[in-house]
Amino acid sequence: MNPLLERLQPYPFEKLRQLFADLTPAPEKTAISLSIGEPRHPAPPFVVEAVAASLDRLASYPATAGLEALRTAIANWLTGRFALAGIDPAHQVLPVNGTREALFAFAQAVLDPGENALVMMPNPFYQIYEGAALLAGAQPHFINCTPQSGYLPDFGAVTEAQWQRCRLLYLCSPGNPTGAVLPLAQLQALIALAREDDFVIASDECYSEIYRDEADPPAGLLQACAAMGDSDYRNCVVFHSLSKRSNLPGLRSGFVAGDASILRDFLLYRTYHGSAMPLHHQLASIAAWEDEGHVRENRQRYRDKFAAVLGILEGHLEVDAPDAGFYLWPRTPVPDTDFARALYEGENVTVLPGRFLARHSGGVNPGESRVRMALVAEQAECEEAARRIVDRLARLGGYSQ
Ligand SMILES: Cc1ncc(COP(=O)(O)O)c(C=O)c1O
Numbered sequence: 001m002n003p004l005l006e007r008l009q010p011y012p013f014e015k016l017r018q019l020f021a022d023l024t025p026a027p028e029k030t031a032i033s034l035s036i037g038e039p040r041h042p043a044p045p046f047v048v049e050a051v052a053a054s055l056d057r058l059a060s061y062p063a064t065a066g067l068e069a070l071r072t073a074i075a076n077w078l079t080g081r082f083a084l085a086g087i088d089p090a091h092q093v094l095p096v097n098g099t100r101e102a103l104f105a106f107a108q109a110v111l112d113p114g115e116n117a118l119v120m121m122p123n124p125f126y127q128i129y130e131g132a133a134l135l136a137g138a139q140p141h142f143i144n145c146t147p148q149s150g151y152l153p154d155f156g157a158v159t160e161a162q163w164q165r166c167r168l169l170y171l172c173s174p175g176n177p178t179g180a181v182l183p184l185a186q187l188q189a190l191i192a193l194a195r196e197d198d199f200v201i202a203s204d205e206c207y208s209e210i211y212r213d214e215a216d217p218p219a220g221l222l223q224a225c226a227a228m229g230d231s232d233y234r235n236c237v238v239f240h241s242l243s244k245r246s247n248l249p250g251l252r253s254g255f256v257a258g259d260a261s262i263l264r265d266f267l268l269y270r271t272y273h274g275s276a277m278p279l280h281h282q283l284a285s286i287a288a289w290e291d292e293g294h295v296r297e298n299r300q301r302y303r304d305k306f307a308a309v310l311g312i313l314e315g316h317l318e319v320d321a322p323d324a325g326f327y328l329w330p331r332t333p334v335p336d337t338d339f340a341r342a343l344y345e346g347e348n349v350t351v352l353p354g355r356f357l358a359r360h361s362g363g364v365n366p367g368e369s370r371v372r373m374a375l376v377a378e379q380a381e382c383e384e385a386a387r388r389i390v391d392r393l394a395r396l397g398g399y400s401q
Helices: 003-007 012-019 045-053 055-059 068-081 099-110 127-135 160-165 184-197 221-227 260-273 279-289 293-313 336-347 379-396
Strands: 093-096 118-123 139-144 166-172 200-204 236-241 254-258 371-374
Touching (some): 003 127, 012 336, 045 279, 055 279, 068 093, 068 254, 068 279, 093 099, 093 260, 099 127, 099 200, 099 236, 099 254, 099 260, 118 127, 127 139, 127 166, 160 166, 160 184, 166 184, 184 200, 184 221, 221 236, 236 260, 254 260, 336 371
Parallel strands (some): 118 166, 166 200, 200 236
Antiparallel strands (some): 093 254, 236 254
């Protein structure tokens, strides 16, 4: 077996299962899960219909590069959403089966396994980045996101020598789990650094369409290039998905876009890996990328939920309203694992301890004393969870840390 497999960490949900192994949740209370980041709003009916209407396409093999019509729909969406001067659908866009597989595969294609390179990533982070780096024979380097750094990676803590060893930087903006958004100017500074030190930026923007202020959508990496008058997007690749934007996690549909020379090699890799998107999913994806109405409605549902839940938690739990995404990342009055156990046992509410989403780095685990709460269920259920949390906090003595 590949010895690198042994370096993979158990997934956070496996750690959660072990944490709760000896507990029985309060039987009189219905189970409410805030731990899994799976969208639970309904899928748009017109996309479901588009899948059904094209099932006859099951009779053909899809091409890895995807249909020209899909790449064009994506290029149009990107151009409008991120104020691009243009993006070439033939060379700068590639469909993927959701961002998870693409974020993983990307490291395998981009990194030289003989180089012992550093792969930088935020801390806490989406665990795929770490696994991708490890299986590509590279070394993950964690950049802490703390309240002091506005919950964004503290890039100032990275040394010049570390940047020089970096070959791949994962960004996650809006962040999972913090909801923090990287400003355009910071993206531009990172682009300049990537070109100077010769590393690739993989910008995971899969939460970019879930934000609080309709007039202020999160900036993206390609937008940062475009604002510098650059349309070759050198060293830059973005990852987008229909899972969160359109409540279609089961469609497994996303795309990568950016630097044409990187995408050409990534396409070669993917051709061997065998990761073409089924044609009926491609056709349904075109319908989804071409419609913004359902995306605006979806945002409003999250906005209402955040307002309601934060209103209940206010004064009881130390929590900031995130700029974007669908997570809360509150500070816990007791260690995060104890807090999660108390909520599960006493309230039948499941939250994810922050330490399971982060690693020790620079002497701290920035997830400790925080939990991730995904507001993915319907509003009434999220509110009920918040009320139970307030009850439990009263028993724990509030946030007196
Ligand atoms: C930060 C982040 N990136 C990527 C993904 C993967 O999403 P998908 O593969 O559905 O596009 C997730 C899913 O939870 C995520 O939280």
